[in-house]
Amino acid sequence: MKKEIKHIGVMGAGLVGALLSIYLRKRGYKVSLYEKRDDMRKSSSDSGRSINLALSKRGIKALEDIGVIEEVKKIMLPMEGRMMHSKDGELTFQPYGKEGQFINSVSRGNLNKILLEKAEASGVEIKFEHTCKSVDLEGTSVTFKTPETEKTMQFDLLFGSDGAYSQMRQAMLKTDRFNYEQYYIPHGYKELSIPPTEDGDFAIAPNALHIWPRGQYMLIALPNLDKSFTCTLFFPFEGQPSFESLQTPQQVLQFFKNTFPDSLPHLKNIQDEYFQNPTSSLVTVKCEPWVKNNCVLIGDAAHAIVPFYGQGMNAGFEDCYELNLLLDKHSDDWENTLAEYQEVRKKDGDAIADLALHNFVEMRDLVADDKFLVQKKIEAKLHEKFPDKWIPLYSMVTFSDLRYSEAFEIGKKQQVIMDEVMQKPDILENWENIDLEKIVDKL
Amino acid sequence: MKKEIKHIGVMGAGLVGALLSIYLRKRGYKVSLYEKRDDMRKSSSDSGRSINLALSKRGIKALEDIGVIEEVKKIMLPMEGRMMHSKDGELTFQPYGKEGQFINSVSRGNLNKILLEKAEASGVEIKFEHTCKSVDLEGTSVTFKTPETEKTMQFDLLFGSDGAYSQMRQAMLKTDRFNYEQYYIPHGYKELSIPPTEDGDFAIAPNALHIWPRGQYMLIALPNLDKSFTCTLFFPFEGQPSFESLQTPQQVLQFFKNTFPDSLPHLKNIQDEYFQNPTSSLVTVKCEPWVKNNCVLIGDAAHAIVPFYGQGMNAGFEDCYELNLLLDKHSDDWENTLAEYQEVRKKDGDAIADLALHNFVEMRDLVADDKFLVQKKIEAKLHEKFPDKWIPLYSMVTFSDLRYSEAFEIGKKQQVIMDEVMQKPDILENWENIDLEKIVDKL
Numbered sequence: 001m002k003k004e005i006k007h008i009g010v011m012g013a014g015l016v017g018a019l020l021s022i023y024l025r026k027r028g029y030k031v032s033l034y035e036k037r038d039d040m041r042k043s044s045s046d047s048g049r050s051i052n053l054a055l056s057k058r059g060i061k062a063l064e065d066i067g068v069i070e071e072v073k074k075i076m077l078p079m080e081g082r083m084m085h086s087k088d089g090e091l092t093f094q095p096y097g098k099e100g101q102f103i104n105s106v107s108r109g110n111l112n113k114i115l116l117e118k119a120e121a122s123g124v125e126i127k128f129e130h131t132c133k134s135v136d137l138e139g140t141s142v143t144f145k146t147p148e149t150e151k152t153m154q155f156d157l158l159f160g161s162d163g164a165y166s167q168m169r170q171a172m173l174k175t176d177r178f179n180y181e182q183y184y185i186p187h188g189y190k191e192l193s194i195p196p197t198e199d200g201d202f203a204i205a206p207n208a209l210h211i212w213p214r215g216q217y218m219l220i221a222l223p224n225l226d227k228s229f230t231c232t233l234f235f236p237f238e239g240q241p242s243f244e245s246l247q248t249p250q251q252v253l254q255f256f257k258n259t260f261p262d263s264l265p266h267l268k269n270i271q272d273e274y275f276q277n278p279t280s281s282l283v284t285v286k287c288e289p290w291v292k293n294n295c296v297l298i299g300d301a302a303h304a305i306v307p308f309y310g311q312g313m314n315a316g317f318e319d320c321y322e323l324n325l326l327l328d329k330h331s332d333d334w335e336n337t338l339a340e341y342q343e344v345r346k347k348d349g350d351a352i353a354d355l356a357l358h359n360f361v362e363m364r365d366l367v368a369d370d371k372f373l374v375q376k377k378i379e380a381k382l383h384e385k386f387p388d389k390w391i392p393l394y395s396m397v398t399f400s401d402l403r404y405s406e407a408f409e410i411g412k413k414q415q416v417i418m419d420e421v422m423q424k425p426d427i428l429e430n431w432e433n434i435d436l437e438k439i440v441d442k443l
Numbered sequence: 444m445k446k447e448i449k450h451i452g453v454m455g456a457g458l459v460g461a462l463l464s465i466y467l468r469k470r471g472y473k474v475s476l477y478e479k480r481d482d483m484r485k486s487s488s489d490s491g492r493s494i495n496l497a498l499s500k501r502g503i504k505a506l507e508d509i510g511v512i513e514e515v516k517k518i519m520l521p522m523e524g525r526m527m528h529s530k531d532g533e534l535t536f537q538p539y540g541k542e543g544q545f546i547n548s549v550s551r552g553n554l555n556k557i558l559l560e561k562a563e564a565s566g567v568e569i570k571f572e573h574t575c576k577s578v579d580l581e582g583t584s585v586t587f588k589t590p591e592t593e594k595t596m597q598f599d600l601l602f603g604s605d606g607a608y609s610q611m612r613q614a615m616l617k618t619d620r621f622n623y624e625q626y627y628i629p630h631g632y633k634e635l636s637i638p639p640t641e642d643g644d645f646a647i648a649p650n651a652l653h654i655w656p657r658g659q660y661m662l663i664a665l666p667n668l669d670k671s672f673t674c675t676l677f678f679p680f681e682g683q684p685s686f687e688s689l690q691t692p693q694q695v696l697q698f699f700k701n702t703f704p705d706s707l708p709h710l711k712n713i714q715d716e717y718f719q720n721p722t723s724s725l726v727t728v729k730c731e732p733w734v735k736n737n738c739v740l741i742g743d744a745a746h747a748i749v750p751f752y753g754q755g756m757n758a759g760f761e762d763c764y765e766l767n768l769l770l771d772k773h774s775d776d777w778e779n780t781l782a783e784y785q786e787v788r789k790k791d792g793d794a795i796a797d798l799a800l801h802n803f804v805e806m807r808d809l810v811a812d813d814k815f816l817v818q819k820k821i822e823a824k825l826h827e828k829f830p831d832k833w834i835p836l837y838s839m840v841t842f843s844d845l846r847y848s849e850a851f852e853i854g855k856k857q858q859v860i861m862d863e864v865m866q867k868p869d870i871l872e873n874w875e876n877i878d879l880e881k882i883v884d885k886l
Contacts, residue, residue, distance in 0.1 A: 176627075176724050177627045177680070177724050178625070178627070179625065179626050179627055180623070180624070180625050181623070181624040181626075182621070182622065182623050182624075183622050183624075184619075184620045184621070184622055237620070281620050
């Protein structure tokens with residue numbers, strides 16, 4: 001590790017790269033941020049309709065920290081719980097937390113623009129249309145291809161915030177003793193949309209994350225600022241039914257009519273969208289080490305996860321927040337900082353990866369199960385009565401900044417206890433009368 | 444999948460690639476075998492001293508099948524059991540199986556030469572000094588660099604038998620939905636040697652695999668035809684003690700003197716060898732699918748494993764054997780053959796990978812434990828009395844051709860039963876009097 005760090009390169013000006021650059025610039029480093037795409041602030045793509053993400057406690061904490069939360073609040077749409085749509089159109093609402101607790105639908109594009117503005121205003125040098133051709137882990141340098149030329153840039157320290165298919169990680173993968181795992185679930189996803197009504201209003205309730213849970217698959221919808229919803233169909237690639245099995249517009253329409261009947265009147269462009277929009281895969285990546293010489297992985301590049309806990313962005317933002325705290329703690333001694341960063345965040349990255357995989361089962365299947373919903377109600381009552389002793393797993397992950405790895409461990413203990421509670425034969429009828437203190441004492 | 448297969452390319456003329464080529468040629472295909480190194484049959488390297496491997500049932504079965512076993516028998520050195528060396532030089536011998544059962548030390552180089560001879564005699568086209576630059580999984584073609592030129596070769600079907608760092612697998616890794624895991628254990632290995640005595644004899648007993656088990660690490664030795672032994676030190680990369688911590692010839696000598704004292708008089712060149720020979724890492728690779736279009740992974744390329752069960756080569760040979768059986772079964776319909784090949788062998792590859800990782804703990808630690816050795820003796824008696832009902836795990840893996848995945852499952856059940864048996868407080872004294880029938884009935 002080179003001791004004197006003056007100039008830091010950051011690869012990838014997505015959400016994590018932009019946030020990281022701001023943090024580093026604030027500490028006084030010269031920061032250069034590289035992005036292969038063009039400047040989204042100048043491009044004409046309709047950002048209001050782009051992918052939306054769920055912003056919660058950990059992400060908000062970092063955005064407060066760097067002083068952009070007021071800007072971000074303007075694009076946040078609160079979602080107070082899950083709205084489950086049954087096959088016959090019946091709605092069930094399950095709050096995410098206590099009253100006043102909610103997660104926030106934000107447009108990835110809009111949030112990214114706010115962070116780029118802030119980065120530029122802070123003095124970060126941003127270079128667009130710089131495609132990484134290769135990373136030299138020994139020399140801490142990157143060769144970029146630009147529309148005009150090809151050039152190699154050298155840094156004192158280099159961060160790879162270049163996402164799930166990180167080029168820096170690819171370079172690390174070729175080095176000896178790099179542990180690596182990429183796992184694709186058997187499901188893909190496809191985006192569809194619910195436009196605003198003719199009156200210009202939300203077509204379905206805006207203050208919720210909508211789920212059509214159907215066992216092996218599901219449809220979800222998150223609200224957008226323009227009163228549309230972005231829907232995502234999470235669906236097996238192969239089998240019956242699957243993306244492979246739905247081949248014609250008639251088959252798609254029939255499938256939605258049978259399976260998600262109350263969504264169909266709102267999905268105005270489903271036939272076009274289903275066949276025009278791509279079917280994308282869902283990957284989990286775990287790797288180690290995150291630090292090789294003076295090159296460091298962060299965000300999705302270090303720990304890509306599936307989207308089912310709404311924590312991908314939040315985890316990446318927390319990486320930056322924690323890294324900044326560690327730099328405080330170690331007075332900008334990078335060797336000690338990065339050693340502890342990897343030690344701490346690797347465990348948490350693994351934990352949220354596993355939690356996210358498990359939450360897919362919860363979202364697509366369990367939330368349609370009466371017993372599961374009763375369990376959630378019991379846990380909510382436990383939390384109400386013993387707010388510091390029993391915090392439901394979802395709340396620990398979403399509304400607290402307890403380490404993911406600790407939340408995971410506590411959650412496992414809670415589940416063992418709740419499995420026992422839910423075995424009582426009359427639990428569905430008498431759950432409101434059970435002895436909460438006896439339960440909490442088992443923890 | 445292209446239906447008509449005439450010309451098959453095989454990447455990598457190591458043990459598995461050579462064997463596979465012979466099988467395919469025997470079935471009447473035109474087979475071209477490519478190897479990046481030069482022809483080992485013509486090169487001057489001293490093959491008698493090269494790496495030795497443990498050949499057992501599964502490997503032998505394939506060598507019999509293609510008609511080279513008589514040639515191979517000339518280079519096989521039987522090892523009937525483990526010879527454990529304690530710190531004070533005490534020897535304990537543990538037979539691998541029943542009387543007459545043994546594994547065989549063979550030189551990788553010599554075995555490879557026999558297979559290359561057979562391949563060439565069978566009409567396989569072998570091209571040396573062909574380094575793979577890239578694999579086109581869609582076009583079933585490979586671009587090779589040779590000393591003279593660069594050329595692209597196209598095939599109807601292409602096998603990647605190109606080892607643990609397979610180029611074909613690298614190409615697959617870049618495709619969507621390719622599940623992949625590479626895991627390095629924290630230990631590396633270094634080869635040392637025990638030359639023959641001045642009288643030209645083996646310096647230690649030749650009919651055994653020697654182990655100096657020391658808990659977190661170990662030294663082992665396998666006999667060679669020239670009456671030398673190849674020793675391998677499996678040792679942590681970092682920590683105390685480790686490859687990192689032994690820096691000077693004095694430190695190495697002192698460490699061996701304290702830790703493996705009875706080996707030291709035989710390790711005539713330890714000081715040179717320790718510092719001249721490389722320290723290599725040990726990787727486990729799991730991936731899926733093994734088949735993409737008309738490209739197929741086989742052997743280490745599909746399932747690299749650590750060497751602690753002596754099954755790497757045997758597993759690769761069994762891949763070829765089973766593939767050939769499936770071609771018989773499906774009358775050379777490659778689509779059905781490859782679908783079943785992957786379905787069957789992937790499970791077995793995963794199983795032997797996990798078994799091999801676990802056997803490291805057994806070899807370096809458990810074999811020095813009295814209780815463990817008593818358990819092995821009880822299991823040997825069980826096997827003697829109920830030869831078809833209780834086959835110890837090691838025997839299922841090494842002396843049978845039961846599927847690895849089934850052996851693994853049965854082994855787990857046996858372990859649960861034996862854990863219970865070994866809990867009896869007087870088991871070490873009275874193990875010869877226990878009721879074997881009661882144990883076997885639990886299975």
